[in-house]
Amino acid sequence: MKRDYKLFVKDIxxxxxxxxxxxxxxxxxxxxxxxxxxxAVVKKIEIIGEAIKNIPGDVKAKYSNIPWRDIVGMRNKISHGYxxxxxxxxxxxxxxxxxELKPMFHQILGGIKNRKREKKGEKRNE
Incomplete structure (x- = not known):
């Protein structure tokens, strides 16, 4: 079973x-x-970069103000440049x-929660 991307946002x-x-x-x-x-800090940066690799492209496109590639690039440099x-x-x-990035990831998480609430509301109205 594939892990929900909101869990990766929480990891970040x-x-x-x-x-x-x-x-x-x-x-x-x-x-x-x-x-x-x-x-420990370097390890956490690696975790952030690895988690970002698991966030869907449509989410990345929606939050294009986040420098996704730069973050993953830093992770790659750290991981492969011992x-x-x-x-x-x-x-x-x-x-x-x-x-600067922290509130952006909170915004993604907030967006996920709002979409779930909207979907629950739609099901109740059916």
Whole structure:
């Protein structure tokens, strides 16, 4: 049975929440010096990119303001460039881009819930 894409959206939001927790109250220097934190953040970015691969094309088209390819591209660079991770880029992404993306993924999740409510309403009216 194929996993519902809303679960992948939840995975993305969970990963963003974890990243926010991991980097709370630390600066860039502390981030790069703390191997556990930097490794955990990179893993969560991989999870975000992997989850995005499972979101249907029509959803991606509807939310075209999300840089889908860029996110997956970053995941691919991290996953396949084991010794070449640029932590300055990772830091910039988690500090600047993730806060912008989080409400967009909440919007997708909200849209899913609204569509389900509408469908339930249609069935009741039949």
């Amino acid at each position: 939001l969970d990963a963003i929440d974890k990243i926010e927790q991991f980097i709370k109250d630390i600066n860039y220097q502390e981030f790069i010096q703390d191997d556990k934190t930097s490794t 010794f070449g991770i640029d932590y300055e880029i990772v830091w910039a992404v988690i500090k600047e881009k993730l806060p």
